[in-house]
Amino acid sequence: MTIAMLIPAAGVGSRMQADRPKQYLQLADKTVLEHTAAKLLALPQTTRLFLALSPTDPYFDQLPLAADPKVCRVAGGAERADSVLAGLMAIDASEFPWTLVHDAARPLVQLSDIQQLIEVCLGSGQGGILASPVRDTMKRGHIPGQGPSLVEHTVERRQLWHALTPQLFPTLLLRDALSRALAAGVAITDEASAMEWAGHPVQLIPGRADNLKITQPEDLALARFYLEQA
Ligand code: C5P
Numbered sequence: 001m002t003i004a005m006l007i008p009a010a011g012v013g014s015r016m017q018a019d020r021p022k023q024y025l026q027l028a029d030k031t032v033l034e035h036t037a038a039k040l041l042a043l044p045q046t047t048r049l050f051l052a053l054s055p056t057d058p059y060f061d062q063l064p065l066a067a068d069p070k071v072c073r074v075a076g077g078a079e080r081a082d083s084v085l086a087g088l089m090a091i092d093a094s095e096f097p098w099t100l101v102h103d104a105a106r107p108l109v110q111l112s113d114i115q116q117l118i119e120v121c122l123g124s125g126q127g128g129i130l131a132s133p134v135r136d137t138m139k140r141g142h143i144p145g146q147g148p149s150l151v152e153h154t155v156e157r158r159q160l161w162h163a164l165t166p167q168l169f170p171t172l173l174l175r176d177a178l179s180r181a182l183a184a185g186v187a188i189t190d191e192a193s194a195m196e197w198a199g200h201p202v203q204l205i206p207g208r209a210d211n212l213k214i215t216q217p218e219d220l221a222l223a224r225f226y227l228e229q230a
Helices: 032-041 080-090 111-124 171-183 191-197 217-229
Strands: 003-009 046-053 071-075 098-101 128-133 138-140 153-155 161-170 203-206
Touching (some): 003 080, 032 111, 071 080, 080 171, 098 111, 098 171, 111 128, 111 203, 171 191
Parallel strands (some): 046 071, 128 203
Antiparallel strands (some): 138 153
């Protein structure tokens, strides 16, 4: 049973306010994308690593990663879901019946968590995602920057999870769900959203909360700190 590894890495990362997309920022000895790709390439299951890149990306070719024979580039799209769908279209489902999608911006994922995800999903035949239980008290309020700054109510947190990546699904089911959800105009921020929308089960596999997605400038300092501890 073979798994295609897919990293959407075509974002611009505007919330980082940096001079380049966040996947190309330096984190200790290499770029964020190189850290992330190295994690997936270290898995014994990885024979092919699909990378969805911006068609105008000027950075990737400068990395040694560009010459890795396992790497296959795909042109990404306007939104993350478009980039993932472009990657799925390039994957031969008869060769890779499963696809594991992992954000370029999550370089801290632990190999043991990925192996756990693979074991549970392939063992059960059902897709799933790494997720971590919510720790903070959760409030529903206005959208940041809009409306009055009052709490509407407190949301019961016992059943709430942070959806992380990797997310692992049967390639054909995910491709079908994602393309139909996008065509229907559904807001899709991860693979699981498309699978849920299409009525497929999604397993929650507990993963480490330090698998953070580098999003804001302060996340880079935190990621550096975690890397030094590893
Ligand atoms: O912007 P956000 O943090 O949600 O991006 C998550 C991942 O999706 C990043 O690795 C980013 O490069 C990728 N992405 C993409 N294509 C886009 C937007 C984001 O591949 N159009």
